[in-house]
Every structure is written in structure tokens, then in C-alpha cells.
Amino acid sequence: MKSLDIGALAARTGLPPSALRYYEEIGLIASEGRHGLRRQYGPEALLRLSLVALGKSAGFSLADIAGMIGKDGRPDIPRGELRARADDLDRQIRDLAALRDTLRHVADCRAPSHLECPTFRRLLRLASLRGARRQAAAKRDLGPATGR
Structure with a gap:
């Protein structure tokens, strides 16, 4: 799958672009760069956002989830x-x-x-x-x- 711009990622996940920018700011997802002014995300962003949604459904905070996902992208789930x-x-x-x-x-x-x-x-x-x-x-x- 090719990269998704922030609008396409928002449409696929149902999250507003502001939430995606915030998630990137706190390290839950990472953009691959920009195409013009629009951030571009790889297919792993969808997987990470699915993990975030699951964690939130289970009652974990975004900080808890960020700790579970890890900086290197490998889940470290306690x-x-x-x-x-x-x-x-x-x-x-x-x-x-x-x-x-x-x-x-x-x-x-x-x-x-x-x-x-x-x-x-x-x-x-x-x-x-x-x-x-x-x-x-x-x-x-x-x-x-x-x-x-």
C-alpha cells in the first residue's frame, strides 16, 4: 500500500486531522514526510492507530498506549x-x-x-x-x- 496523506488517513480512521497531528506529536504515529503541505503516512500508521483504538477501548490512556507502542515501533505490552x-x-x-x-x-x-x-x-x-x-x-x- 502506498502512503496516505493526512486527509486520507483521517477518512480511513474516522479521526480528525487535528487528532492525527496530536498523535504524531506524542509519538503514537510518525509521518514519512510531506507532499506539499500535507503530511504523508505509511501503512504502519493504520496498524498503530488500530492499536491506539484498541487501547482506548480497553480504558488505557494515550500515555499508557504510547509506552506500550514504544519509540522504535515495536510493541512492549505489559x-x-x-x-x-x-x-x-x-x-x-x-x-x-x-x-x-x-x-x-x-x-x-x-x-x-x-x-x-x-x-x-x-x-x-x-x-x-x-x-x-x-x-x-x-x-x-x-x-x-x-x-x-
Whole structure:
């Protein structure tokens, strides 16, 4: 594949040219040069932008992603961080599934008042416990250096 100018790369990726220029500035992609005033990018830019999109979808910051891609273009992906992020996603999926089930129950419950429904009351208690556990874990993760 031949080089793409910044407009063509923007069209292929759905990213605005300003984002592409910023990504180049922070080292996520590199241009091969210019054709007139327009930056030119090689085919590897598409691959790198796909890695950036995947990393962002997984919740990594651009700085994290830049560290994973590396200056030489070779990915240096910390597998432990990926596993930890996958574990976080599993927890989010469980929490969202519980929330979905609660909402469906509330929508379908035949009790005159949701507060009279024993299932709804149990779901509320479980939600409170999950919230308390999340807060405790967040405090533990912040550690004593934050003063919290």
C-alpha cells in the first residue's frame, strides 16, 4: 500500500486531522514526510492507530498506549497490566449484568410498590454491599500517600 496523506488517513480512521497531528506529536504515529503541505503516512500508521483504538477501548490512556507502542515501533505490552485490565472489565460486566437484572425486575415486578417487593429489597441490599466494597477497594488502591 502506498502512503496516505493526512486527509486520507483521517477518512480511513474516522479521526480528525487535528487528532492525527496530536498523535504524531506524542509519538503514537510518525509521518514519512510531506507532499506539499500535507503530511504523508505509511501503512504502519493504520496498524498503530488500530492499536491506539484498541487501547482506548480497553480504558488505557494515550500515555499508557504510547509506552506500550514504544519509540522504535515495536510493541512492549505489559501482559500483567492487560490481565489486570481484563479483570477490571470482568468486574464491570458482572456489575452491569446485576444492574440490568435489577432494572428488568423493577420493570416487570407486580408488587404495588417496589419497596414492598422482597426481591427488589434484596437487590438493593446487594447493590449497597457492592458499592461499599468498591469504595473500600478504591481507598486501598489510593494508599496512604493521598491523605485519604
